[in-house]
Amino acid sequence: MTTPVAARGSIVPIILRRMRVPIIVLITAYALAVFGFTLMPGVDDQGEPWRMTFFQAFYVVSYTGSTIGFGEVPYDFSNAQRLWTMVSIYLTVFAWLYSVGTIIALIQDTDFRNALLRTRLLRSLHGIREPFYLICGYGDTGKLLARALLGRKQRVVVIDRDMTNVEELRSRDSGIYVPAFCMDAEVPGNLIDAGLQHPWCAGVLAVTDNDHTNLKVAIATKLLNRDILVFCRVDTEETANNMLSFGTDLVVNPCEDFAQRLVMGMREPDAHRVYDWLTSLPNAPLPHRPEPPQGRWIICGFGDFGRAVYRALREAGLSVLVVAEAVDDCPPGSIPGKGTEAVTLNQAGISEADALVACTDDDADNLSIMVTARQLNPDIYMVSLENRLYNRELFRAANPALPVQASYLTASRFLSVLSAPMLRDFLEQSARQGNDWNHTLVKRLAEISGDMTPDCWTITLGDRQAPAVMQAQALGEPVQLGNLCRDPRKRRDRLNAVPLMLRRGGECLLLPDDDTLLQAGDRMLWCGTPQAEALLGWNLHHLNSLRYVHTGAHRPDGWVWRHLARRRAAGDS
Amino acid sequence: MNLEKVVFGFFILLALTLNFGFFLGEIDNPEHHNVYELFAAIIVSLIATVLKFGERTQIGAVLLASSLVADLQLISAAIVWAVAVHVLDIGLTPAVMASIVSLSGGALLANAVSTILLTVETVTLHR
Numbered sequence: 154m155t156t157p158v159a160a161r162g163s164i165v166p167i168i169l170r171r172m173r174v175p176i177i178v179l180i181t182a183y184a185l186a187v188f189g190f191t192l193m194p195g196v197d198d199q200g201e202p203w204r205m206t207f208f209q210a211f212y213v214v215s216y217t218g219s220t221i222g223f224g225e226v227p228y229d230f231s232n233a234q235r236l237w238t239m240v241s242i243y244l245t246v247f248a249w250l251y252s253v254g255t256i257i258a259l260i261q262d263t264d265f266r267n268a269l270l271r272t273r274l275l276r277s278l279h280g281i282r283e284p285f286y287l288i289c290g291y292g293d294t295g296k297l298l299a300r301a302l303l304g305r306k307q308r309v310v311v312i313d314r315d316m317t318n319v320e321e322l323r324s325r326d327s328g329i330y331v332p333a334f335c336m337d338a339e340v341p342g343n344l345i346d347a348g349l350q351h352p353w354c355a356g357v358l359a360v361t362d363n364d365h366t367n368l369k370v371a372i373a374t375k376l377l378n379r380d381i382l383v384f385c386r387v388d389t390e391e392t393a394n395n396m397l398s399f400g401t402d403l404v405v406n407p408c409e410d411f412a413q414r415l416v417m418g419m420r421e422p423d424a425h426r427v428y429d430w431l432t433s434l435p436n437a438p439l440p441h442r443p444e445p446p447q448g449r450w451i452i453c454g455f456g457d458f459g460r461a462v463y464r465a466l467r468e469a470g471l472s473v474l475v476v477a478e479a480v481d482d483c484p485p486g487s488i489p490g491k492g493t494e495a496v497t498l499n500q501a502g503i504s505e506a507d508a509l510v511a512c513t514d515d516d517a518d519n520l521s522i523m524v525t526a527r528q529l530n531p532d533i534y535m536v537s538l539e540n541r542l543y544n545r546e547l548f549r550a551a552n553p554a555l556p557v558q559a560s561y562l563t564a565s566r567f568l569s570v571l572s573a574p575m576l577r578d579f580l581e582q583s584a585r586q587g588n589d590w591n592h593t594l595v596k597r598l599a600e601i602s603g604d605m606t607p608d609c610w611t612i613t614l615g616d617r618q619a620p621a622v623m624q625a626q627a628l629g630e631p632v633q634l635g636n637l638c639r640d641p642r643k644r645r646d647r648l649n650a651v652p653l654m655l656r657r658g659g660e661c662l663l664l665p666d667d668d669t670l671l672q673a674g675d676r677m678l679w680c681g682t683p684q685a686e687a688l689l690g691w692n693l694h695h696l697n698s699l700r701y702v703h704t705g706a707h708r709p710d711g712w713v714w715r716h717l718a719r720r721r722a723a724g725d726s
Numbered sequence: 727m728n729l730e731k732v733v734f735g736f737f738i739l740l741a742l743t744l745n746f747g748f749f750l751g752e753i754d755n756p757e758h759h760n761v762y763e764l765f766a767a768i769i770v771s772l773i774a775t776v777l778k779f780g781e782r783t784q785i786g787a788v789l790l791a792s793s794l795v796a797d798l799q800l801i802s803a804a805i806v807w808a809v810a811v812h813v814l815d816i817g818l819t820p821a822v823m824a825s826i827v828s829l830s831g832g833a834l835l836a837n838a839v840s841t842i843l844l845t846v847e848t849v850t851l852h853r
Contacts, residue, residue, distance in 0.1 A: 170780030177776050184769040191762075207765055208808040 164265070164272050171259050175252035182248035186214040186241035193234040203228070213238070218245030271346075274332045278310065278348050285310055286571075287347055287354060289338035289370050290361030291318040293542040293560035294386060298358055301434055301568050303327045312338045312347050314361075339366050341373040349378055356382035356402075358567055364392045371401045384570070386563045388457050403577075405566045407559040408458045412465035415536070415555075417584070419445045419469065423591035424584050430598055431576060431680060432569040433606040434561070439599070440606075443554050446534050447471060448507030453492030453522050455483050458512040458538055458559070476501050493521040495529060503529045512538035512557075516547070523551045573609040575678040579654045582663055594664070598680070601649040607680045609653075612693065614675040619693040622671055625700070632699065635667025639702040641691040648688055650681025730777075731848070737774040738789075738844055741796065742837040744770055749834050753827045754820030761807070764830065768800045771833070774840075785847045792840045799833035 190210035197203045205213070209227065216223045217238060230238065259265055285308035288295050295311065299322070302309050311333045313319050319335040336343040338361060348354050359370040367385045374383040384403040387393045393404045418425040422444045429440060450466055452459045455477035463484070466473045475487040476497055490497030492511070503509070503526055511522040519537050526533055535553040539545065548556055569576050583591060598607060612618050622632050634655075640646040655665040656676040662669070665677075679689070691698040700706065744767040751758025775797055778790040803826045810822040 166780040166782055168780075173776055173779050176779075177773050180769060180772050180776065184765075188762075188765065206811065207761055207804070208812045 164268050167265065167268055168259065171255065171265075172252075175248075175255045179245075179248045179252055182244045183214060183218065186218070186237075186244055187211050189237045189240065190214065190234070193231070193237045195228065195231040195234050197228045205234075214241055214245065217241050218249065220246060271334075274334060275346065277330060277332050278351065281308055281310075281348070281351070281353055283308055284353050284355035285348070285351075287312070287344070287349060287357045289313075289344075289357065289359045289366070291315075291322055291333070292360065292362055293558075294360040294563045295358075296542070297434070297560060297564035298360065298567060299327075299331065301564065302571075303329055303331070305572070310334070310348050312336060312343065314338070337366075339369045341369075341377065344370065344373050345377065349374060354378065354381055356384065356571070359383065359385045360563060360567075361386075364388050368392055368396060371396050372399065375399055375401070382571075384567050403567065403570050405563050406461075407562040408461035410562055410566065411458070411557050411559075412461040415445060415462060416465045416469045418442070418555075419447050421584075421588045421591065423588050423595050424586075426595050427583055427591050427598070428580055430595075430602070430606055431580065431609060432565050434565050434568060435606055435608045435683075437606050439602055439604050443534070445536070445555065446507040449502070449505060450474070450508045450510065451476060451492075451498075451501050451503065451506045452510045452512065453477075454511065454513030454518075454538075455479075455487075456512065456514055458557075459510070462510055462512065462536075474501050474506075491518060491522075493518055493525060495525055498522075498526055498529055503533070506530065506533060508534040508536065510536040510538075511553075512536075514540060516540050516544040520544075520547055520551055523553060569609060573611045573678055575611050575654055575656065575676065576609050578656075578661065579663070579678055582654075582661065586663070597651055601651060601681055601685070603649065603682060605682070608683050608686060609678065609680045610686055612677045612679065612689075614671055614673055614677070621692065621694055621696045621699040623673060624696050625703075626671075626673065630700075630703070632671045632703065633667060634665055634669040634671060636699070636703045637671070637689065637692050638667070639692070641688055641695075641698040641702055644702045644705055648681065648685040650679050650685035650689055652677055652679055654678040734774065734777045735844060735848075737770055737777060738793075738837070738840050741767060741771040741774050742834070742841050745796070745800070745830060745834045745837050749827060749830050751827075754824040756818040756823050759823065759827055764800070764804060764807070764826075767830070767833070768797070768804060771796050771800055771837070785843060789840055789843050789847075792836045792843065796833040796836035796840070799829050799836065803827075803829035803833070 187207065187210045190205045190213055191207055192204070195203050195205070213226070218241070220242075286302060288298055288309055288311045291299070291311050291313035295313070299309050299311060306329070308329060309331055311319070311322055311331055313333070313335065314337050316335050319333045322331060322333045332347075334343070334347050336346075338344060338359070349357065357370060357374045359367040361367055361370075364387050367387060371383050371385050374381065382402045385396050385401050385405070387396065387404055387406050388408065390406070390409070393406050396404045414425060414428065417428065429442070433440065448471070450471055450473045452463055452473060453476045455463070455475055459475065459477070463473055463475060475483045476490055476492040477483050477487055478489065478491055480487045480489045488497060488501050490500070491513070492498060492501075509522070509526050511519040511526075513519055513522070516539060519539070523535055523537055526535065534555075536555040536557060537548060537551070537553040539548050539556060539558045542558065542560060583594070601607065614622055616623050625632050634652060638648050638650060638652070640648055652665055653663070654677065655662040655669065657672060657674070679686070692702055693699075744763055748759055748763040748767055771793065775790065775793040778786060778793055781787065781790060806822065806826050806829065810816055811818065816822065
């Protein structure tokens with residue numbers, strides 16, 4: 154019963170194909186039974202011999218076959234007819250049992266159910282009429298991405314190889330229906346099924362835990378649908394370079410990313426803070442982290458993460474000691490061991506060290522390293538890697554100075570680029586501005602954010618996103634940036650939003666001044682609270698709000714009021 | 727040799743020949759048209775239809791359609807027969823017989839189309 158089910162298309166052919174034999178059996182059984190009845194000699198109520206016509210025979214077989222039992226019509230049967238009735242009963246009843254059994258087996262068949270599910274998913278996918286993102290891999294990162302995108306009312310489609318992940322997603326009530334396919338993202342055909350070439354597919358987010366799979370997804374996307382974004386997570390530098398070589402839009406290596414930020418946090422703590430706040434997932438408490446010390450570092454675990462941190466710290470000119478189980482490919486002078494025991498940590502000179510990085514692949518080991526290290530040196534600055542999100546509570550209790558979640562890092566980087574494509578440029582430029590410049594910005598961000606991480610968004614000045622500004626300009630009332638930042642309910646208050654960057658033509662203006670005059674086609678990057686974003690929308694969309702924040706006067710807008718105002722003005726003059 | 731093709735070819739041809747056998751004769755003479763032949767034609771035609779279930783090819787779909795048309799015509803003929811003889815009690819008058827046979831003639835045409843399609847499919851397949 155395990156005929157392979159065809160990958161695509163409707164399930165009706167599958168049912169029909171499976172039902173071929175049972176239906177033929179039924180037809181044959183009925184045909185035989187009917188035919189036999191027409192041949193059996195009978196005796197009517199006058200004692201005359203008679204034979205059933207096909208009509209009568211079919212009638213008798215119809216009620217016999219369905220085991221209804223109607224007695225013997227139109228006359229009492231002869232023995233020959235009774236004999237044939239018995240044959241027909243067994244023939245037709247067994248044919249029915251067989252057919253019904255086949256249907257039941259078909260319904261229970263997993264292949265069939267998968268095909269059924271797939272058909273339903275494909276149908277729901279074809280019904281999507283808004284941009285959606287295709288998430289490959291529903292691990293920790295995929296979950297974070299899906300949750301955040303759904304929170305912004307954006308549609309997502311998920312592919313994962315693991316059935317349990319997919320089931321978990323299906324049982325979760327996300328408010329918006331999420332088509333979840335249980336298949337291998339490495340196969341391009343599967344990606345196409347999941348909507349890679351769908352006209353509304355806006356981007357592919359490859360976040361499986363396998364570099365090779367992510368690479369294949371990126372290649373498939375670039376070859377099969379050049380116009381959409383593809384973001385990838387990678388673990389090694391070579392794969393990252395490979396992906397960038399064919400135009401992958403964003404490649405995030407969480408290890409490398411974190412290592413760079415760690416060094417940035419030491420050198421330019423405020424620049425790091427700006428970076429940290431703007432790229433965090435929105436609506437989380439604003440992180441206030443102590444600065445990493447510039448002294449002796451110990452790294453426990455030398456995987457991808459340990460390596461990246463080691464390299465970055467060495468480049469920053471710090472003294473670093475590695476503790477690892479296999480010291481063969483570690484830098485010279487490394488200490489063999491896990492780091493979970495006091496002996497090893499003492500050997501590594503824990504009491505004189507300033508900072509410790511616990512980044513083994515095992516969360517239990519990382520926790521154990523932290524607890525042991527804290528007993529030996531209570532003041533040590535601790536960085537810990539959280540491999541799995543579900544261990545979060547434990548890490549929170551252990552309270553490292555700098556917790557690192559690879560999945561969170563990746564997801565937040567993806568999201569910050571997705572929600573505000575200009576943010577990447579801004580961060581690149583702001584990092585070059587020096588710590589003082591960033592310090593001012595940090596203060597301003599802290600003022601507006603209300604201790605929650607701010608949202609970032611972009612606005613293009615045009616008829617669609619800012620009709621009021623366009624109208625005002627057409628009426629000869631140029632709009633100053635500072636006016637846009639006022640509260641449309643009370644113009645003395647400023648909105649909790651900061652224009653971070655303005656792009657006009659090829660030029661970028663960082664933190665534009667209040668008296669900047671806006672022009673059509675300007676693109677602006679904003680950050681602030683979601684409420685400020687909504688209020689800003691009023692200024693951008695309603696000419697009256699815009700005029701109010703501009704001049705402070707409420708102007709009549711309805712036809713009657715305008716007319717009256719004009720008469721009043723005429724009367725005054 | 728493809729067993730599926732053989733079985734299907736057998737049934738579609740058998741449906742055609744049985745149908746032809748029933749159709750042959752004076753159109754309104756009940757003596758010339760055997761009820762058993764009509765019965766056999768219906769059964770064989772039904773089986774041929776079922777054999778085309780779940781076919782994904784274009785030609786398979788057209789074969790299924792023509793087969794369904796033949797079934798419809800033959801079953802209509804059988805219903806006309808049953809109604810005339812058993813329900814209305816007018817018996818097999820020449821008019822009734824003529825309509826039964828003409829219905830089976832329609833089925834014959836549909837079966838012929840099926841056979842032609844089958845031949846076309848086979849010929850293109852072997853090229």
